[in-house]
Amino acid sequence: MQITFWGVRGSYPVPGAATVRYGGQTSCVEARSAKGDCVIVDAGTGMRALGNKLLRESMGPRQYHVLLSHVHWDHIQGLPFFSPAYVPGTKIAIHALLTAADELQQVIGGITRHEFFPMPLEAVPATFDYHQVEPGVEFDLGAFHVTPIALNHPFGSVGYRIDCDGSSWAYVSDTAPFDRVLHKQHFLSGPEPLSDDDKTSLGTMREALVAKLRGVDTVVYDTHFLPDEYARFPHYGHSTPDQALDICAEANVRRLVLYHHAPSHGDEQMDQIAATYLAKGEAAGVEVLTSFEGMTLPIGTADPPERTNPGIGPA
């Protein structure tokens, strides 16, 4: 199995000179089994380039599976620009957590409402079907075995552990850490005091996450914030690399991949973050890599990442 990063940015796409090497598009990762099965995790703006690549591979209609962590714009905005959706006969299965909304179909279809996008999802040639995921309820998608894991994010979000070809990786984004803030189904203008029940919920969520990540080869984790940024915005629903490293070290994960980079973190700062956390990871016994757009990572081997183009990635 291998995974390719098509979008690594959090919140919104960031064009410009500062994001040329790490990339400016938002959340989207493609997993491939050894025999070529494909599953897509998150449908951020990175999904446009992925779709164009998939069409170059095969012009015919195919079945695609998309696992969504949640439906914040940065995780779904690429869907209407996924070119295989315009090939008649294509089937797209969307798997997502039901959060604040009544109907998954309505929420996903809502991004292409007449007011937002020129063509409604019903008019797109591909057929869409919708599957609700529940944390703890595992399922199979072709060669992939998928385990959804509850995360701590405004209105809920879900991570995925994906097992295939005798190895495993996990997608843990978006999530806040599990101590200061418990995200629920309402707006937080700042951290709220935690009740004993809240503390128990956070503890349970963290324990379940560590249990599901135990022994996983590679974990892709929301590390949007540096520690000083987290201190200012603990209620935004994102983690720091240090918090991710704690979880991964505890779960005996081999490799942690930093992901969902803050829009303000330009290439030079990303180089520094990559170097700092590579060293911190060594001390904690976890290999720490920093994701960039176009990086392909073999899962379950010590092979280094590949770049699709020599000009991208760390300096």
Add this chain to the structure above:
Amino acid sequence: MKIRFWGVRGSFAMSGRDFLRYGGNTTSVELLTDAGERLLIDLGTGATELGKQLMAAEFGKGQGKLPILLTHTHLDHIQGLPFFTPFFIKGNEIRILGADPNSGLSLEATLQNQLAPHYSPLNGLENLAAGVSIETVRPPAKISLPGFEVTTMAVPHGSMFTTAYRITADGKTVTYLSDVEYPDLDAPPAEVLALARGADLLIHDAMHADHDYDLRRGWGHSPARAGVVVAERAGAKKLALFHHSPDATDVMIDEVVERTSARTAVPVFAAAEGSYLDV
């Protein structure tokens, strides 16, 4: 009056080396009078960087005032809204003006849907700390804003309409015609010509290269030559090609400018992110 393009890209924000000179951000354009009054058109991703820079002055202190004109609510024109920092500072007064989309929903309900809890952690316009008013414009109404006189016009954009603007300040006029496709390229509607009449700068949708247009007719966007026809007939003094296709690299846009300039006496340039230009 000065103008600055913060976002010039249509449909989809493009990052990477191929989009550095013209810029990859979706549409957002700032106008500034000689006296310092400011007006913003559209809230694509380009607005995000402007928002950050505005924080250095009165908007950082909660004393900023800004009117924003929306052409329509397709995502590439509003996706910067949740990330425009002046919205998060109490005391700022921001007016969002635009027409109701022709879907039966009001402009306000549409922006509320954009910020619905499943889509955005902001969870509704009411959670923006600044004073925000959403004001429905009914083209062809005229609007007076501090420092600017604005004429509005509904123009066809695929299955819907967008609002085009003619904006006058300091004796200069900018006409903004983005996201528009005329039924007949060679005969733009009279009201469009009136909106662009004698403009010092015409900003026009040029999503498609002329040779690509036949495949994309009816999608609601113009080829580069549509702007030329309007500029020539309306006597506009300068034409800015705008709303570049996400597939158009810097080199491709250079070629469009070259070919377009060769067919008209009107000075033509492609709008690019960058510095303040005199109108």
